[in-house]
Amino acid sequence: MASISLRKVVKRYGCGPKANQVIHSVDAEVLDGEFVVIVGPSGCGKSTLLRMVAGLEEISAGEIAIGPLVVNQIEPAERDIAMVFQNYALYPHMSVFENMAYGLKIKKLPAAEIKARVDKAASILELSALLQRKPRELSGGQRQRVAMGRAIVRKPQVFLFDEPLSNLDAKLRAQTRLEIQKLHRDLGVTSLFVTHDQVEAMTLAQRMIVMNAGRMEQFGTPEEVYARPASTFVAGFIGSPPMNLLSGEARGSYFYVGGISLDLPAPAPKDGALILGLRPEHLDHWNAATGWPFQVEMIEMLGAERLVYGRLGTEAFTLRIDGTQVPPLLGQTLMLELSAKHLHWFDAETRNRL
Amino acid sequence: MVERRPWLDALSHLVLILGVLIIALPVYITFVASTRSTSEIIHPPMPISIGSHMVENYQAALSGEREGPGSKAAVGHMMTVSLVMALAIAIGKIAISLLSAFAIVYFRFPGRMLFFWAVFITLMLPVEVRIGPTYQVVADLGLLNSYAGLTIPLIASATATFLFRQFFLTVPEELTEASRMDGASPMRFFIDVLLPLSSSSIAALFVIQFIYGWNQYLWPLLVTTDESMYPVVIGIKRMISGGEAQTDWAVIMATAMLAMLPPALVVMLMQRWFVKGLVDTEK
Numbered sequence: 244m245a246s247i248s249l250r251k252v253v254k255r256y257g258c259g260p261k262a263n264q265v266i267h268s269v270d271a272e273v274l275d276g277e278f279v280v281i282v283g284p285s286g287c288g289k290s291t292l293l294r295m296v297a298g299l300e301e302i303s304a305g306e307i308a309i310g311p312l313v314v315n316q317i318e319p320a321e322r323d324i325a326m327v328f329q330n331y332a333l334y335p336h337m338s339v340f341e342n343m344a345y346g347l348k349i350k351k352l353p354a355a356e357i358k359a360r361v362d363k364a365a366s367i368l369e370l371s372a373l374l375q376r377k378p379r380e381l382s383g384g385q386r387q388r389v390a391m392g393r394a395i396v397r398k399p400q401v402f403l404f405d406e407p408l409s410n411l412d413a414k415l416r417a418q419t420r421l422e423i424q425k426l427h428r429d430l431g432v433t434s435l436f437v438t439h440d441q442v443e444a445m446t447l448a449q450r451m452i453v454m455n456a457g458r459m460e461q462f463g464t465p466e467e468v469y470a471r472p473a474s475t476f477v478a479g480f481i482g483s484p485p486m487n488l489l490s491g492e493a494r495g496s497y498f499y500v501g502g503i504s505l506d507l508p509a510p511a512p513k514d515g516a517l518i519l520g521l522r523p524e525h526l527d528h529w530n531a532a533t534g535w536p537f538q539v540e541m542i543e544m545l546g547a548e549r550l551v552y553g554r555l556g557t558e559a560f561t562l563r564i565d566g567t568q569v570p571p572l573l574g575q576t577l578m579l580e581l582s583a584k585h586l587h588w589f590d591a592e593t594r595n596r597l
Numbered sequence: 598m599v600e601r602r603p604w605l606d607a608l609s610h611l612v613l614i615l616g617v618l619i620i621a622l623p624v625y626i627t628f629v630a631s632t633r634s635t636s637e638i639i640h641p642p643m644p645i646s647i648g649s650h651m652v653e654n655y656q657a658a659l660s661g662e663r664e665g666p667g668s669k670a671a672v673g674h675m676m677t678v679s680l681v682m683a684l685a686i687a688i689g690k691i692a693i694s695l696l697s698a699f700a701i702v703y704f705r706f707p708g709r710m711l712f713f714w715a716v717f718i719t720l721m722l723p724v725e726v727r728i729g730p731t732y733q734v735v736a737d738l739g740l741l742n743s744y745a746g747l748t749i750p751l752i753a754s755a756t757a758t759f760l761f762r763q764f765f766l767t768v769p770e771e772l773t774e775a776s777r778m779d780g781a782s783p784m785r786f787f788i789d790v791l792l793p794l795s796s797s798s799i800a801a802l803f804v805i806q807f808i809y810g811w812n813q814y815l816w817p818l819l820v821t822t823d824e825s826m827y828p829v830v831i832g833i834k835r836m837i838s839g840g841e842a843q844t845d846w847a848v849i850m851a852t853a854m855l856a857m858l859p860p861a862l863v864v865m866l867m868q869r870w871f872v873k874g875l876v877d878t879e880k
Binding site: 324329330536 | 769774776777778780789793822
């Protein structure tokens, strides 16, 4: 087991002034045995970053170390890592056993050792009955487990997962998520997991890296990322429905937005142009006697809760309320009451948290 | 087509039967001729039933012990020459084109596209176009009347290289990456992953190239002057004596029948893989 250090890692394609830079100086330290999820929208560079750790992409600048060893110039096979690919990349002509054993065979391990390791991994993953099957005879979930088995048998220092759940249906995905968590708890191997799905990220991560357009926006525990988003991007990306972001003008304990002025429970950190963030679920009362005037336009029933869409002045705003309560009427104006601890303030220019 | 109409069925059967007749009738006539004596064949009408000279004709053909003018090379030996030539061409072509396609698809080296296009452009040049210079080269190297001279100039194959290149391009990139993570060297990846995946294409290509090699006529005609190096296709030609002398047609027909056997066997035995190679989409 080992830690992973990313130091000022840069990736660009092409060279000279026309080079296309896709990763902008990422600095991160993944601790020994930690499960870190890299999350971001598609095209944000998260897979590229993972592939650089794997050694499948060259590192343009900066360095990556696994344990004490800088691996920039080291072949993927010698980095002591294992990777699970999005489409599993099983060898179609080999049986499940051969797929899992292939890497060990190349390492020239004795046959008995290979068999013992594969059998053990197969029993962990409940693949024992399928060892002689070909990948095409397996279901999607089983293939996914074989891909994980292939990673496990190598007993690597680091697991890399490249969106391994995105080809599964929703039910299987939730189940596999739990299995991966259990696996990590049992094996304790340092893991890097790439996904675009924030639910996967929140549930699996011990700490998560939120990426946007090749930059690391925030690196923290899911609780931190949810409670104290570092930028408006993170605020909008994590949480469903996303945090309400209102661009307006703060003056003392008033916030001017969408043609109205809102009475703040505590003064803004500074006067001037700011962005105010408020999560749809963080309201003390949505039907108070006084507060922020919110006009209801649409309601969605999700079972345990309702999503209420509407406007604060002219700005779009969303509420999430308990599904068991009597819902507001369409067109009704509600008075929202909230407390200071739920307000998030962002700089209008840098869009970073204040 | 899912249409079910009796007259359509009849029509399609008729077309198929006609097709079979057009192909099978000459083969049948050849077979009949190989069972008759030469005098029965050359006096019209041509018989269409099997005669009684089958054993002696085939014996004469195989051993080369026969009378009359024309070549007396033993068919057995000529068949061996043909077999070696066809196998060498088929296997050589497959080996060379697999490796060159592997190089072109998986390695970045200077002049990669140049090489690819150089190979690709030779698709347009059949053997006949370059036959003069090729003969000069082979003759200068002292390869006339040898297996090397018979096979090497025919081994390079742009078609097969192109075919394998197209196949390799469809192999998912993740497989390459997975094998890199597993620590497989490029050659290991080639042997353990690419070769098994292309096995059905290889089988299909083997059938096509074996028949191509077996049926070579012009090139062996040029480079072999020694009877012991005649492939059977040339042998048949040399048995026909020119001019006034009598030709032993019965033995020639027997030889022709024998010459048809190996390619037919290859097609029949490898048919399953051959068809799979042409229609298979599983990667």
